[in-house]
Amino acid sequence: MGKVCRSKWSPGSMMWFRLTFASVFALWVFTVISATAVSEREFANYKHGRRKLDDIGGSISIDCGILDAYTDDKTGIPYTSDTTFIDTGENKDISSKFKSETLQKYLWNVRSFPQGNRNCYTLNPPEGKNTTYFIRASFMYGNYDEQDQLPEFDLYVGVNLWDNIKFENASHIVIKEIIHIPDRDNTYVCLMNTGKGTPFISALELRHFHNPSYTIPFKKSLVLYRRFDVGSTTGQIVRFKDDVFDRMWFPYNLPQWIPFNTTLAIDNLNQTVYKLPSTVMETAVRPINANDSLDFDLDTGDPTLEFDVYLHFAELESLKENEHREFNIDVNGNRENESVVPSHLSSTTELVRVRGPKLNFSFRKTPNSTLPPILNAMEVYIKKDFLYEPTDQEDVNAIMEVKESNRVTKIWQGDPCWPVPAWDGLICSNNGYKPHTITSLNLSSSGLTGKISPSVASLKSLQSLVDGNPDLCLMAPCKKEKKKFVVPLIAATVSALVVLTVLVVLWSYKRKQATKQLLRTHEGARSLKSDNRQFTYSEVVSITNNFQRIVGKGGFGTVYHGCLSDGMQVAVKMLSPSSTQGSKQFITEAELLMRVHHRNLAAFVGYCNEGTNFGIIYEYMACGNLAECLSDKTKDALSWKERLHIAVDAAQGLEYLHNGCKPPIIHRDVKTANILLNEKLQAKIADFGFSKFFPMEDQSHLSTTIVGTLGYLDPEYYTSNRLTERSDVYSFGIVLLELITGRPAIMKSYENTHIVQWVNPLLARGDIRSIVDPRLQGNFDTNSVWKAMETAMACVPLISIQRPSMNHVVIELKECLEIEKAYEQESGFSGLMMNSSNTFEMNPMGLETEMAPQPR
Known part of the structure; x- marks a missing residue:
């Protein structure tokens, strides 16, 4: 591969740019992109539009798809058009049969995005970054496109997935809320086309949420799951002006409850930091039978979700001297917090943190209580990991300067690099959870004019730059030719035709050469000599x-x-x-x-x-490949001991290639699909089509064309073209993580998250039970799993010299297997269930702090 030189920038110096086509094509697979540019005039309009939205402190209220601003009659909230917040999309009205006086006006129209994979709104609230906001996005299909086809698409905040948007029918209203702390002044809300219909949006609202009671952990946001006005007597949604934060409270009652209320006001604005609406807290429920518990369930269906549940109580009755209300809160059979004694006409809030696919709440009165339990309101939030970092700020500033000064005509919106696809014409580094950087900028065919902005020099990771715009100067000053325009135009046209002709000839030549190469290869194959x-x-x-x-x-x-x-x-x-x-x-x-x-x-x-x-x-290997056996479609899951046997077998095969062959052999495509299993579940490595020999014993690495499979590919090899045996070690580490978790290397159900990125936060908490494949049902020795986890994580540092050799990996995995065998024998002897709760401190095996799992 040709060497790509970094440009040196200094006043008056000549800038030379080189680009290897093969490297661009290889990286292009990972970064197909779409977004759009905004002019300075439009940016000024955007700022002017934001300043109108000050009726609710620090708020932005956008009715998507309208042209003129208005104030809502019911709430008094001023809504503005979205034309100053986004450049792409089409304004559409929902079908007239769905419009009614009871339907909120901001649902009457939508902005639809038939073009581009990623379309982003840019919100710039005056409080800026590191401030808590809650953001609400509303959607109603209403057959706006007259297709009667319900779409499905993804919703992002910044570079992280917020939620998936899907509909039950054309009149279904989907409302998504999130409490979020951005780390940049601009907050992007993006709609991603997932190939299941055209994305659209009805309304987008942002509120400054200056309420410290809602705790947001580092690198997380709180996604609203449910917010209930329990015991509501009106059946109406409560929001601003009743709620000073404009939270939406939905009525909620069950047949086994008795609603009751008070006509006396509850002053929550001055008494509690939650500032709960009085209209919500003035109603409550109690069980029909005074001796019964107050029960309700929330079925989430996902065992990995973590919840923060805020339960709000207020005593609405004037209790007599011999009356007392006190109750305990049980969640999934576990007692939470201390007993609750609601205060008269004043709010009390209990925060319960819980995880699980089903949340079973039971409020039971204590022995001292003469009155049944009650509930006035509740909020349920999902603690969602927001692990991805936006693009490096210096790179963002530089590329925005290029966009504005050169009037880029490509679609550039949101974060330049993430989520993929990145901006059209950019190639970015893949730094995992760390900020991405721009490594290639392709300005060809962009219709640019003037000189390239000097800010390109601030792209510190830039390795290549492609021009290709006839009116774009690579050095200052640019000479403006006003009179002699026809001749350059003709010359450019003729040149284009010549280039096109040359390309056609080259294409034909390459096809002939490819055919000859195939024949030569087959002829070479005839010279194969073997005893086989x-x-x-x-x-x-x-x-x-x-x-x-x-x-x-x-x-x-x-x-x-x-x-x-x-x-x-x-x-x-x-x-x-x-x-x-x-x-x-x-x-x-x-x-x-x-x-x-x-x-x-x-x-x-x-x-x-x-x-x-x-x-x-x-x-022939009767049990197929390991990927098939680990698939959730498989009827019978592999046991933990079987998985360890497979891991040891595969590791021994790789160790033989690295150390038992002269010269050593690097497989280059180690993955679960290339590990075959016979009828005894003995594992054998297959598919050596990409394998490479090390020609010299003292050679530390090979420089070679990048091949492999996404998800298993060594990041260092991908970025440097330097191939070593440790590239196979990285790939094997991914295989080992798949054996432990039962999850694929790239998890489509988690916004295409890489398995290492999924495992890291769980390891930081020492939560091995959430990492291990649930199909194992706890039937394993925890010590064995932790040691295997250590070994897997030791294989996947970004720097290859930090990874162990395959010989060391084999030794560690054999010890894991021996631990599991001893545990099974002990469990069988004592008659105990195969379920261990042992924990111990991990040995990070010399890894740097950021790569080693934290002690449990």
Whole structure:
């Protein structure tokens, strides 16, 4: 790969830019992008629009899809148009059959986003960053597009997923609220197209939430799950002006409750920091039978969610001397806090922190109580991790300067780098939870004019810059040619035609060369010499019963089940005739399989090389690959001991490649799909098409084209092209995490979160039970799991020299297996359930602090 030089910037100096096309194409796969530019005039309009929204302190109220501002008759809240907060989208009205006087006016219209993957509103409240806000987004489809197709899309705050938006029917109103502390002055609220319909939004509101009682942990936000006005007598939603923070309280009653209320006012604004609406606290419920408990359930369906539950109480009755109300709060059978004695006409709030797929609340009166328990209101929040950092602020400032000074015509909105896809024309570093940086800026075909902004020099991680705009100067001053315009235009047109012709010729030439390369590769394959049997194509057809049963598919061909004449079952991998690149991988794999022999590597049986038909035949593995066995679609989950056996087998196979072969071999594509299992669940590493030999014993690394699978790819190898045995160690660490958690390397259900990023916060809390695959049902020794977890995390530091060798990994995993075996024997002898609650301090194995899990 060609060396990319960083530009040096100084006044009056010439700037040279070089870009290797291959590197851009490889990185482009990860960063396909979409966003738009805002002019200085529009920015001024935006600021002017925000200053109108001061009726509620520090608030922004946007009715999306309207042109003119108005004040809501019911709430007195002034709503403004969204035209000064976003540049993209189309204004639409919902179908007339859904409009009514009872439907809030801000739901009558929407802004729809048929263009682009990511469309973002920019909110800039006057209080700025590090201030607590609550943000509310409202959605009602109302068949605005006359398609009667309910869309589904994602909602982001900044660079982190807020929630998924889906609808039950066209009149379903979806309201999402979040209490959030931004770390930048600008807060982006983005709608992401997930391929399930066009995103849209009805209203967007932001409120300054100066209330310290709602505690927000570091790198988390509170997402509203439920907020109930319990015992409501009106059945109406309560919000501003009754609620000074404009929280929305929804009526909630159950058949087994008796609602009751008071006509006396409850002064919460001066008495409590929660500032609960008097209209909400003036109603309550109690059980029908005075001796019964007050019970209700919340079914979340997700065992990983953490909740903060705020329970609000106020005594509404004037109690006599011999009357007393006192009760306990039980959640999921556990006693929470001390007993509650509600204050007369004054609010008392109890905070309960709980986790689980189902929350069972039970209020039970104490023995001293003569009156049943009550409940006036409650709020339930999900504590949601917001782990991703926005793009480096200096890079954001620099790229915004480029956008404004050069009048970029590409769609640039929200954070430049995250969530993916990034801005069109940018390539960013993938720094995990750390701030991303811009590594490549492509300004070609952007219709830019003038000189490139000097702020580009502030992009400290920039490695490449592409121009390609005829009116864009790479050095100052720019000479303005006003008279001689026709000649440059003709010259540019002719040049474009010449370039187009050259590209067509090159494309044709490359196709011919690719075809010749395929033929040369097949000819090279004929020179393969081995003691292994060479099969004719007709024999392969017979072995596979005319390719009847497919057992797998890959990027370069299909794998079929076969049976030899002696009854031996085999797998036959046939190269796709249309694959030119794959032929090289087939030759590599065949040559390597002829040289290596180990009980934990797939055994080579033979090959076929006849005409354009090329195939590899190896032993058949009856239980498929590890990815299939770990899938949640699998009926019977692997036990923890079986998983450890598989881990040891696979580690031994890799250790043999690294240390038992001369020269050493790097697999380069270690993943669960390339670990095969036989009928005894013995694991064998397969698919050596990307493998590389180390040509020299004293060579520390190879510089090579990047190959591998997303999620398993060594970050250092990806960014530097430096390949070592420790690249395989990183990939194996991901495999080991999959064995422990039962989750894939990239979790689509968690906004495409990488498994390391998902595990880290749970490790920090020492919460091993939430990490381990729930299908194991606690049947494992905790010490064994923790040691395996240590080993996995030791394999995945970003810097390769911090990772252990595969020999060390094998030793650690064998110890894990011995611990588990001893635990099973002890449990079987004593008749105890296979469920351990042991904990111990972790040995971080010499890792730096940020990579080692914290003590439990």
